[in-house]
Amino acid sequence: MPPCRNPRTQSPIRFWRLQFASEPVPAGNTEEIVDIALRIVPDEVCLVPEKREEVTTEGGLDVIAQRKELEPTIKRLQLAGIRVSLFIDPSLEQVDAAAELGVEMVELHTGKLANAFTEKIQKEELEQLRAAARAGSESHLQVNAGHGINYKNIALIHQVPALTELNIGHSIVSRAMRVGLETAVKEMLAALAKYPG
Numbered sequence: 001m002p003p004c005r006n007p008r009t010q011s012p013i014r015f016w017r018l019q020f021a022s023e024p025v026p027a028g029n030t031e032e033i034v035d036i037a038l039r040i041v042p043d044e045v046c047l048v049p050e051k052r053e054e055v056t057t058e059g060g061l062d063v064i065a066q067r068k069e070l071e072p073t074i075k076r077l078q079l080a081g082i083r084v085s086l087f088i089d090p091s092l093e094q095v096d097a098a099a100e101l102g103v104e105m106v107e108l109h110t111g112k113l114a115n116a117f118t119e120k121i122q123k124e125e126l127e128q129l130r131a132a133a134r135a136g137s138e139s140h141l142q143v144n145a146g147h148g149i150n151y152k153n154i155a156l157i158h159q160v161p162a163l164t165e166l167n168i169g170h171s172i173v174s175r176a177m178r179v180g181l182e183t184a185v186k187e188m189l190a191a192l193a194k195y196p197g
Helices: 012-020 031-040 067-079 092-100 119-138 169-179 181-192
Strands: 025-028 044-048 083-088 105-109 142-146 163-167
Touching: 031 067, 044 067, 044 105, 067 083, 083 092, 083 142, 092 105, 092 119, 105 119, 105 163, 119 142, 169 181
Parallel strands: 025 044, 044 083, 083 105, 105 142, 142 163
Antiparallel strands: none
């Protein structure tokens, strides 16, 4: 199948740029992926950990350990006018390291909260998310969150302050298979309506 093309420019990259202009493009910190991002020039890129054996991301970037590798990538993306986000675990140390690198945003990994199987773990994860979100906001970072958020646990996310965006694609698409995309989106928006911010 040939690549999708923008009929005005016949350029698949420009078409992708239009598609991704309003949301962060997830990207691993590899030369190949960064080069693609620099050709597409999305408004935002979210750097995520990449492991070949993972089907989905299982945790956040270790910004502290990977600082030397991340710094030049962040600078290259920002010089191209791309806002940079780092997908991180909700720890104060990771938020501080992200702020020190000068990124505009962080996305807090909510997977441990989503997978919490006891109230004690759920409470601990919520407290870490709340503290990380507050620290990010105080550091003038846009704070986003995502991974494993669904129609049931979205109520827990209401307890995390200062969030700007949530990444909830999988749950919405899965729900859409039963009720249709329009209904699935409306249901999630209704669940988000009372988020206090």
